[in-house]
Amino acid sequence: MTEKIKAIELAKKQREISISEFFTKNRHLLGFDNPRKALLTTVKEAVDNSLDACEEMNVLPEVIVKIEQTSEERFRISVEDNGPGIVKQQIPNIFAKLLYGSKFHSLKQSRGQQGIGISASVMYSQLTTGKPTRIISKISPKKPANYYELHIDTKKNEPEIVIDKEMDWNKDHGTKIELELEGIYQKGKQGVEEYLKQTAIINPHLHLIYHSPENTKIEYPRAVDNLPVEPKEIKPHPYGVELGMLINMMKESKSRNISSFLSTDFSRVSPNLAKELCNKAGISDKTHPSKVSREEADKLLKVIRETKIISPPTNCLSPIGEELMLKGLKKEINADFYAAVTRPPSVYRGNPFLVEAAIAYGGDLPKEDLVRVLRFANRVPLLYQQSACASTRSIIQTSWNNYGLSQSKGALPSGPVLILVHVASVWVPFTSESKEAIAHYPEIIKEMKLALQECGRKVSSYIRKTVKAREQKEKISLFEKYIPELAAALSDLSDEKKSVIEEDLKKILKKGMKNLLAEIAETKEEK
Amino acid sequence: MPEEDSKNSLKKFGKKIVEQTKKGKNPEIKLPLRNLSNIIYDKKSRTLTLGNKEGTRNFFNVAHAKKFLQTIEVASLIKKELLNTGKHEHLRGVFYMTKRTIPGTNVNLVDEQVESDKAIEDLEVITGLSREQLHVSANKMGSMVGNIIIKDTGDTIDCSKLGRGGYSIPSITDELSFSKVNADYILYMEKAAIFERLNEDKFWKKNNCILVTSQGQTTRGIRRLLQRLYEEKKLPIYVMTDFDAWGFYIYSVIKYGSIALAHASEKLTIPGVKFLGITADDIEKYDLKKHLIKLNDQDIKRIKQVVDYDWFKDNKDWQRQLKMMKQMNAKAEIQALSSKGISFISEEYLPEKIKKKDFLD
Known part of the structure; x- marks a missing residue:
């Protein structure tokens, strides 16, 4: 009797957790842990979306970011692009509904992955200022622009349209988002400016204009006029699928039997292989996918893992390329030497990926500090959690001492060096949903180290040459210092005049400078 | 001047x-x-x-x-x-x-x-x-005792009356003169400790000889002094060193000269000196096997070098000594002789070796 009553009591407390509550409690997962990060995350999500949109439509991106301070802890952020625009009906869903997007179900190298980003910013804006988010989007010069002011219904996770109207916008196509939120504007390594600079480095085809809250305009010019090759979408590889995902895919599949489901919804599974997998798992290949039980699915997964299946195609990846990495670095970082390496594609857990690395040496880079590390995943800069990232670990595990840089055990090397690491993949494994650090898959670390070693070899030959040139200069100047000493001693020894001997020696040095330099080079080689 | x-x-x-x-x-x-x-x-x-x-x-x-x-x-x-x-x-x-x-x-x-x-x-x-x-x-590093009277910059020194320390050999010995020498031979040893032992036992008095030592390598002053005594007073010289490649080399420097001072060989070398011990045969004969020290890497490296020096190469006796040393994989210090009793060296080993002329050349 009493137990029933308890259940009723409990039932009174049990209710659906609203999306806003969930968001508030888990904001750290999404990159909104503090006001500093919230501001950066919002800029980041908006810019990522703009770049993805432009590239999909084959437009050279031109993005304008503007941040204005409206009160002590409030900022108005607007991000405008020249992308394809968004059709009217989709605008509310894209911006004011969490977990809505086109990217979540596809396996394609893209900046955003979960479709949570921009709507989370809209939610954050609403929670901290109560103000609606404004969207202007235009899809064709022949049509007017659509203007929206949006809220999110936090209970239903549905868009709430405040204003919806057409308007003129002197742009052929594009989208602009403007929202106001509570934040703190930060300069330095984890600030908006650094993020934009790194974005400009890794996207040399981007023309970016930034109006900062301090009323300065910074322009990041475009370095190349061609867009990156558009990455192809691929189906998942059987090795990369987990039980829950497999069950979901079977439920949603349009195939009429399990064998055709396997061969059409996965890459590298032929009809024959599909039949073989079913036989091994003891499932009739005629079974409708939705009728496959959980136990059978589990068995099937086990069989998949035990069967040798060729690696997924890797043409779905779009590297930046050595040349463009160099161009990007050169326009934003003033150094004396640059080198870049693009590794061939590889695979971790059925997901194709590739690693690129670049190094800059000398110039304006600080001589005494630890090296500066720029980390990127699918062309997006990663500014937080550097120490938790696979790229950091790979740099630490590379013996930079061999390449002429000093490095203490278990630490980053030091010197006037900048190291860039980029991972491109259809699915970049992050350590958390806020996408700040790349997970430590051995396959990924191995590729990173190979790329870094190659960069190391390139930079070390440069360092050797410059060090050599400097040493030569020092040696010559040493002769100049030795001459008065020798002259004095010779004068004592021979009773000849010191000044005469000194002048003679100086003349010989001047005359023989070229030969001396050659001599130094020779003695060096012998060692 | x-x-x-x-x-x-x-x-x-x-x-x-x-x-x-x-x-x-x-x-x-x-x-x-x-x-x-x-x-x-x-x-x-x-x-x-x-x-x-x-x-x-x-x-x-x-x-x-x-x-x-x-x-x-x-x-x-x-x-x-x-x-x-x-x-x-x-x-x-x-x-x-x-x-x-x-x-x-x-x-x-x-x-x-x-x-x-x-x-x-x-x-x-x-x-x-x-x-x-x-x-x-250079450093004064050697001592001498025995029936010999020396004149050194006006002073007369009787080397038989200098207690346990003996005459401290100066680094320049060209200007010394020998007033009186009464000895049958000179015994030169690598180790000052053995010199002290023999001096305490008055070995030089009993055997009518002169004892000379330096610590380790023989200095120029001592080499010049030995050469002059050998040439001017016709005294035979016997050398005693440790049984190791370093000891053998010390002997060869006195006899043939050194690499670093080859330019001064004329005034330093004494081709007539003999090696008294310790030899590989001594170790067998006097049962010193218990007191051997295992060769270390440097010892082995040094043996390899010494074996190949031209002045060792054609000498069958020395090649045999070095070969035996390698086979034993061991070296021995002169002091190992003390294991046979504190005065074994002065009362048995040396008199017997000198009497039998049991030397290496």
């Missing part, structure tokens, strides 16, 4: 270099190489001499500049500070006279004494003057 000759030699050397600078030539010093590649073992005279290989040291050459400057500076210091004043200085003192930082650099003219020592050796080779003639002396 011998100092004048030395001064003139150094001045001549300086003038020669100044001539080169006047002609606009890169100043150079030519000197015979003083390494193994230029050491010739002359089988007839049984001494090590320098060959004809010459090295050239240029001032305007990064690898040579500092050494060049060292040589000239040491030469000028010797001329100015020692020869002009008639004073002598120790090798260590010359090092401190030379040691300074070259203005405007962080380079020290010399960092270690080896460098100034080498410069002095260079000057000996260049000018043909000995270190003594350059007024440079």
Whole structure:
């Protein structure tokens, strides 16, 4: 009797957790842990979306970011692009509904992955200022622009349209988002400016204009006029699928039997292989996918893992390329030497990926500090959690001492060096949903180290040459210092005049400078 | 005045270099190489001499500049500070006279004494003057006792009345004179500890001999003294060292000369000395196996070097000794003889060996 009553009591407390509550409690997962990060995350999500949109439509991106301070802890952020625009009906869903997007179900190298980003910013804006988010989007010069002011219904996770109207916008196509939120504007390594600079480095085809809250305009010019090759979408590889995902895919599949489901919804599974997998798992290949039980699915997964299946195609990846990495670095970082390496594609857990690395040496880079590390995943800069990232670990595990840089055990090397690491993949494994650090898959670390070693070899030959040139200069100047000493001693020894001997020696040095330099080079080689 | 000759030699050397600078030539010093590649073992005279290989040291050459400057500076210091004043200085003192930082650099003219020592050796080779003639002396490291009376700069020293320490042999022995010598032979030993043992046992009195020691390598002063006693007083010399490659080499230096001082062999070597022990055969005969020390890596490396020296190569006896040492994989100190009783060495080992003329040549 009493137990029933308890259940009723409990039932009174049990209710659906609203999306806003969930968001508030888990904001750290999404990159909104503090006001500093919230501001950066919002800029980041908006810019990522703009770049993805432009590239999909084959437009050279031109993005304008503007941040204005409206009160002590409030900022108005607007991000405008020249992308394809968004059709009217989709605008509310894209911006004011969490977990809505086109990217979540596809396996394609893209900046955003979960479709949570921009709507989370809209939610954050609403929670901290109560103000609606404004969207202007235009899809064709022949049509007017659509203007929206949006809220999110936090209970239903549905868009709430405040204003919806057409308007003129002197742009052929594009989208602009403007929202106001509570934040703190930060300069330095984890600030908006650094993020934009790194974005400009890794996207040399981007023309970016930034109006900062301090009323300065910074322009990041475009370095190349061609867009990156558009990455192809691929189906998942059987090795990369987990039980829950497999069950979901079977439920949603349009195939009429399990064998055709396997061969059409996965890459590298032929009809024959599909039949073989079913036989091994003891499932009739005629079974409708939705009728496959959980136990059978589990068995099937086990069989998949035990069967040798060729690696997924890797043409779905779009590297930046050595040349463009160099161009990007050169326009934003003033150094004396640059080198870049693009590794061939590889695979971790059925997901194709590739690693690129670049190094800059000398110039304006600080001589005494630890090296500066720029980390990127699918062309997006990663500014937080550097120490938790696979790229950091790979740099630490590379013996930079061999390449002429000093490095203490278990630490980053030091010197006037900048190291860039980029991972491109259809699915970049992050350590958390806020996408700040790349997970430590051995396959990924191995590729990173190979790329870094190659960069190391390139930079070390440069360092050797410059060090050599400097040493030569020092040696010559040493002769100049030795001459008065020798002259004095010779004068004592021979009773000849010191000044005469000194002048003679100086003349010989001047005359023989070229030969001396050659001599130094020779003695060096012998060692 | 011998100092004048030395001064003139150094001045001549300086003038020669100044001539080169006047002609606009890169100043150079030519000197015979003083390494193994230029050491010739002359089988007839049984001494090590320098060959004809010459090295050239240029001032305007990064690898040579500092050494060049060292040589000239040491030469000028010797001329100015020692020869002009008639004073002598120790090798260590010359090092401190030379040691300074070259203005405007962080380079020290010399960092270690080896460098100034080498410069002095260079000057000996260049000018043909000995270190003594350059007024440079070395550490006194040796002692002598026995029935011998010496005159040293006006003092008369009776080496039979000097207690446990004996006569401390100076680093320059050219000017000593021997007033009275009453001995049948000289026993030279590597270890001062054995010297003290034998002196305490009055071995020299009982056996009518002279005992000489130095710590480790034999200094020039001792070598010159031994050579003079051998030549002027016709005293046979027996050498006693540890049973290891280093000990054998000490013997060979007294007998044939050394690589570093091959240019001065004439005044130092004593081809007639004999090796008394310890030999591999002694170890068998006197049952010293329990007191052997296992060879370490350096010992083995040294054996390999010594085996290949020309003055060991053709000597069957020495090749046999070194081969046996390698087979035993062990070395022995002279002190190992003490295991047979504290005075075993003075009462049995030495008298027996000398009586039987059980020597190696």
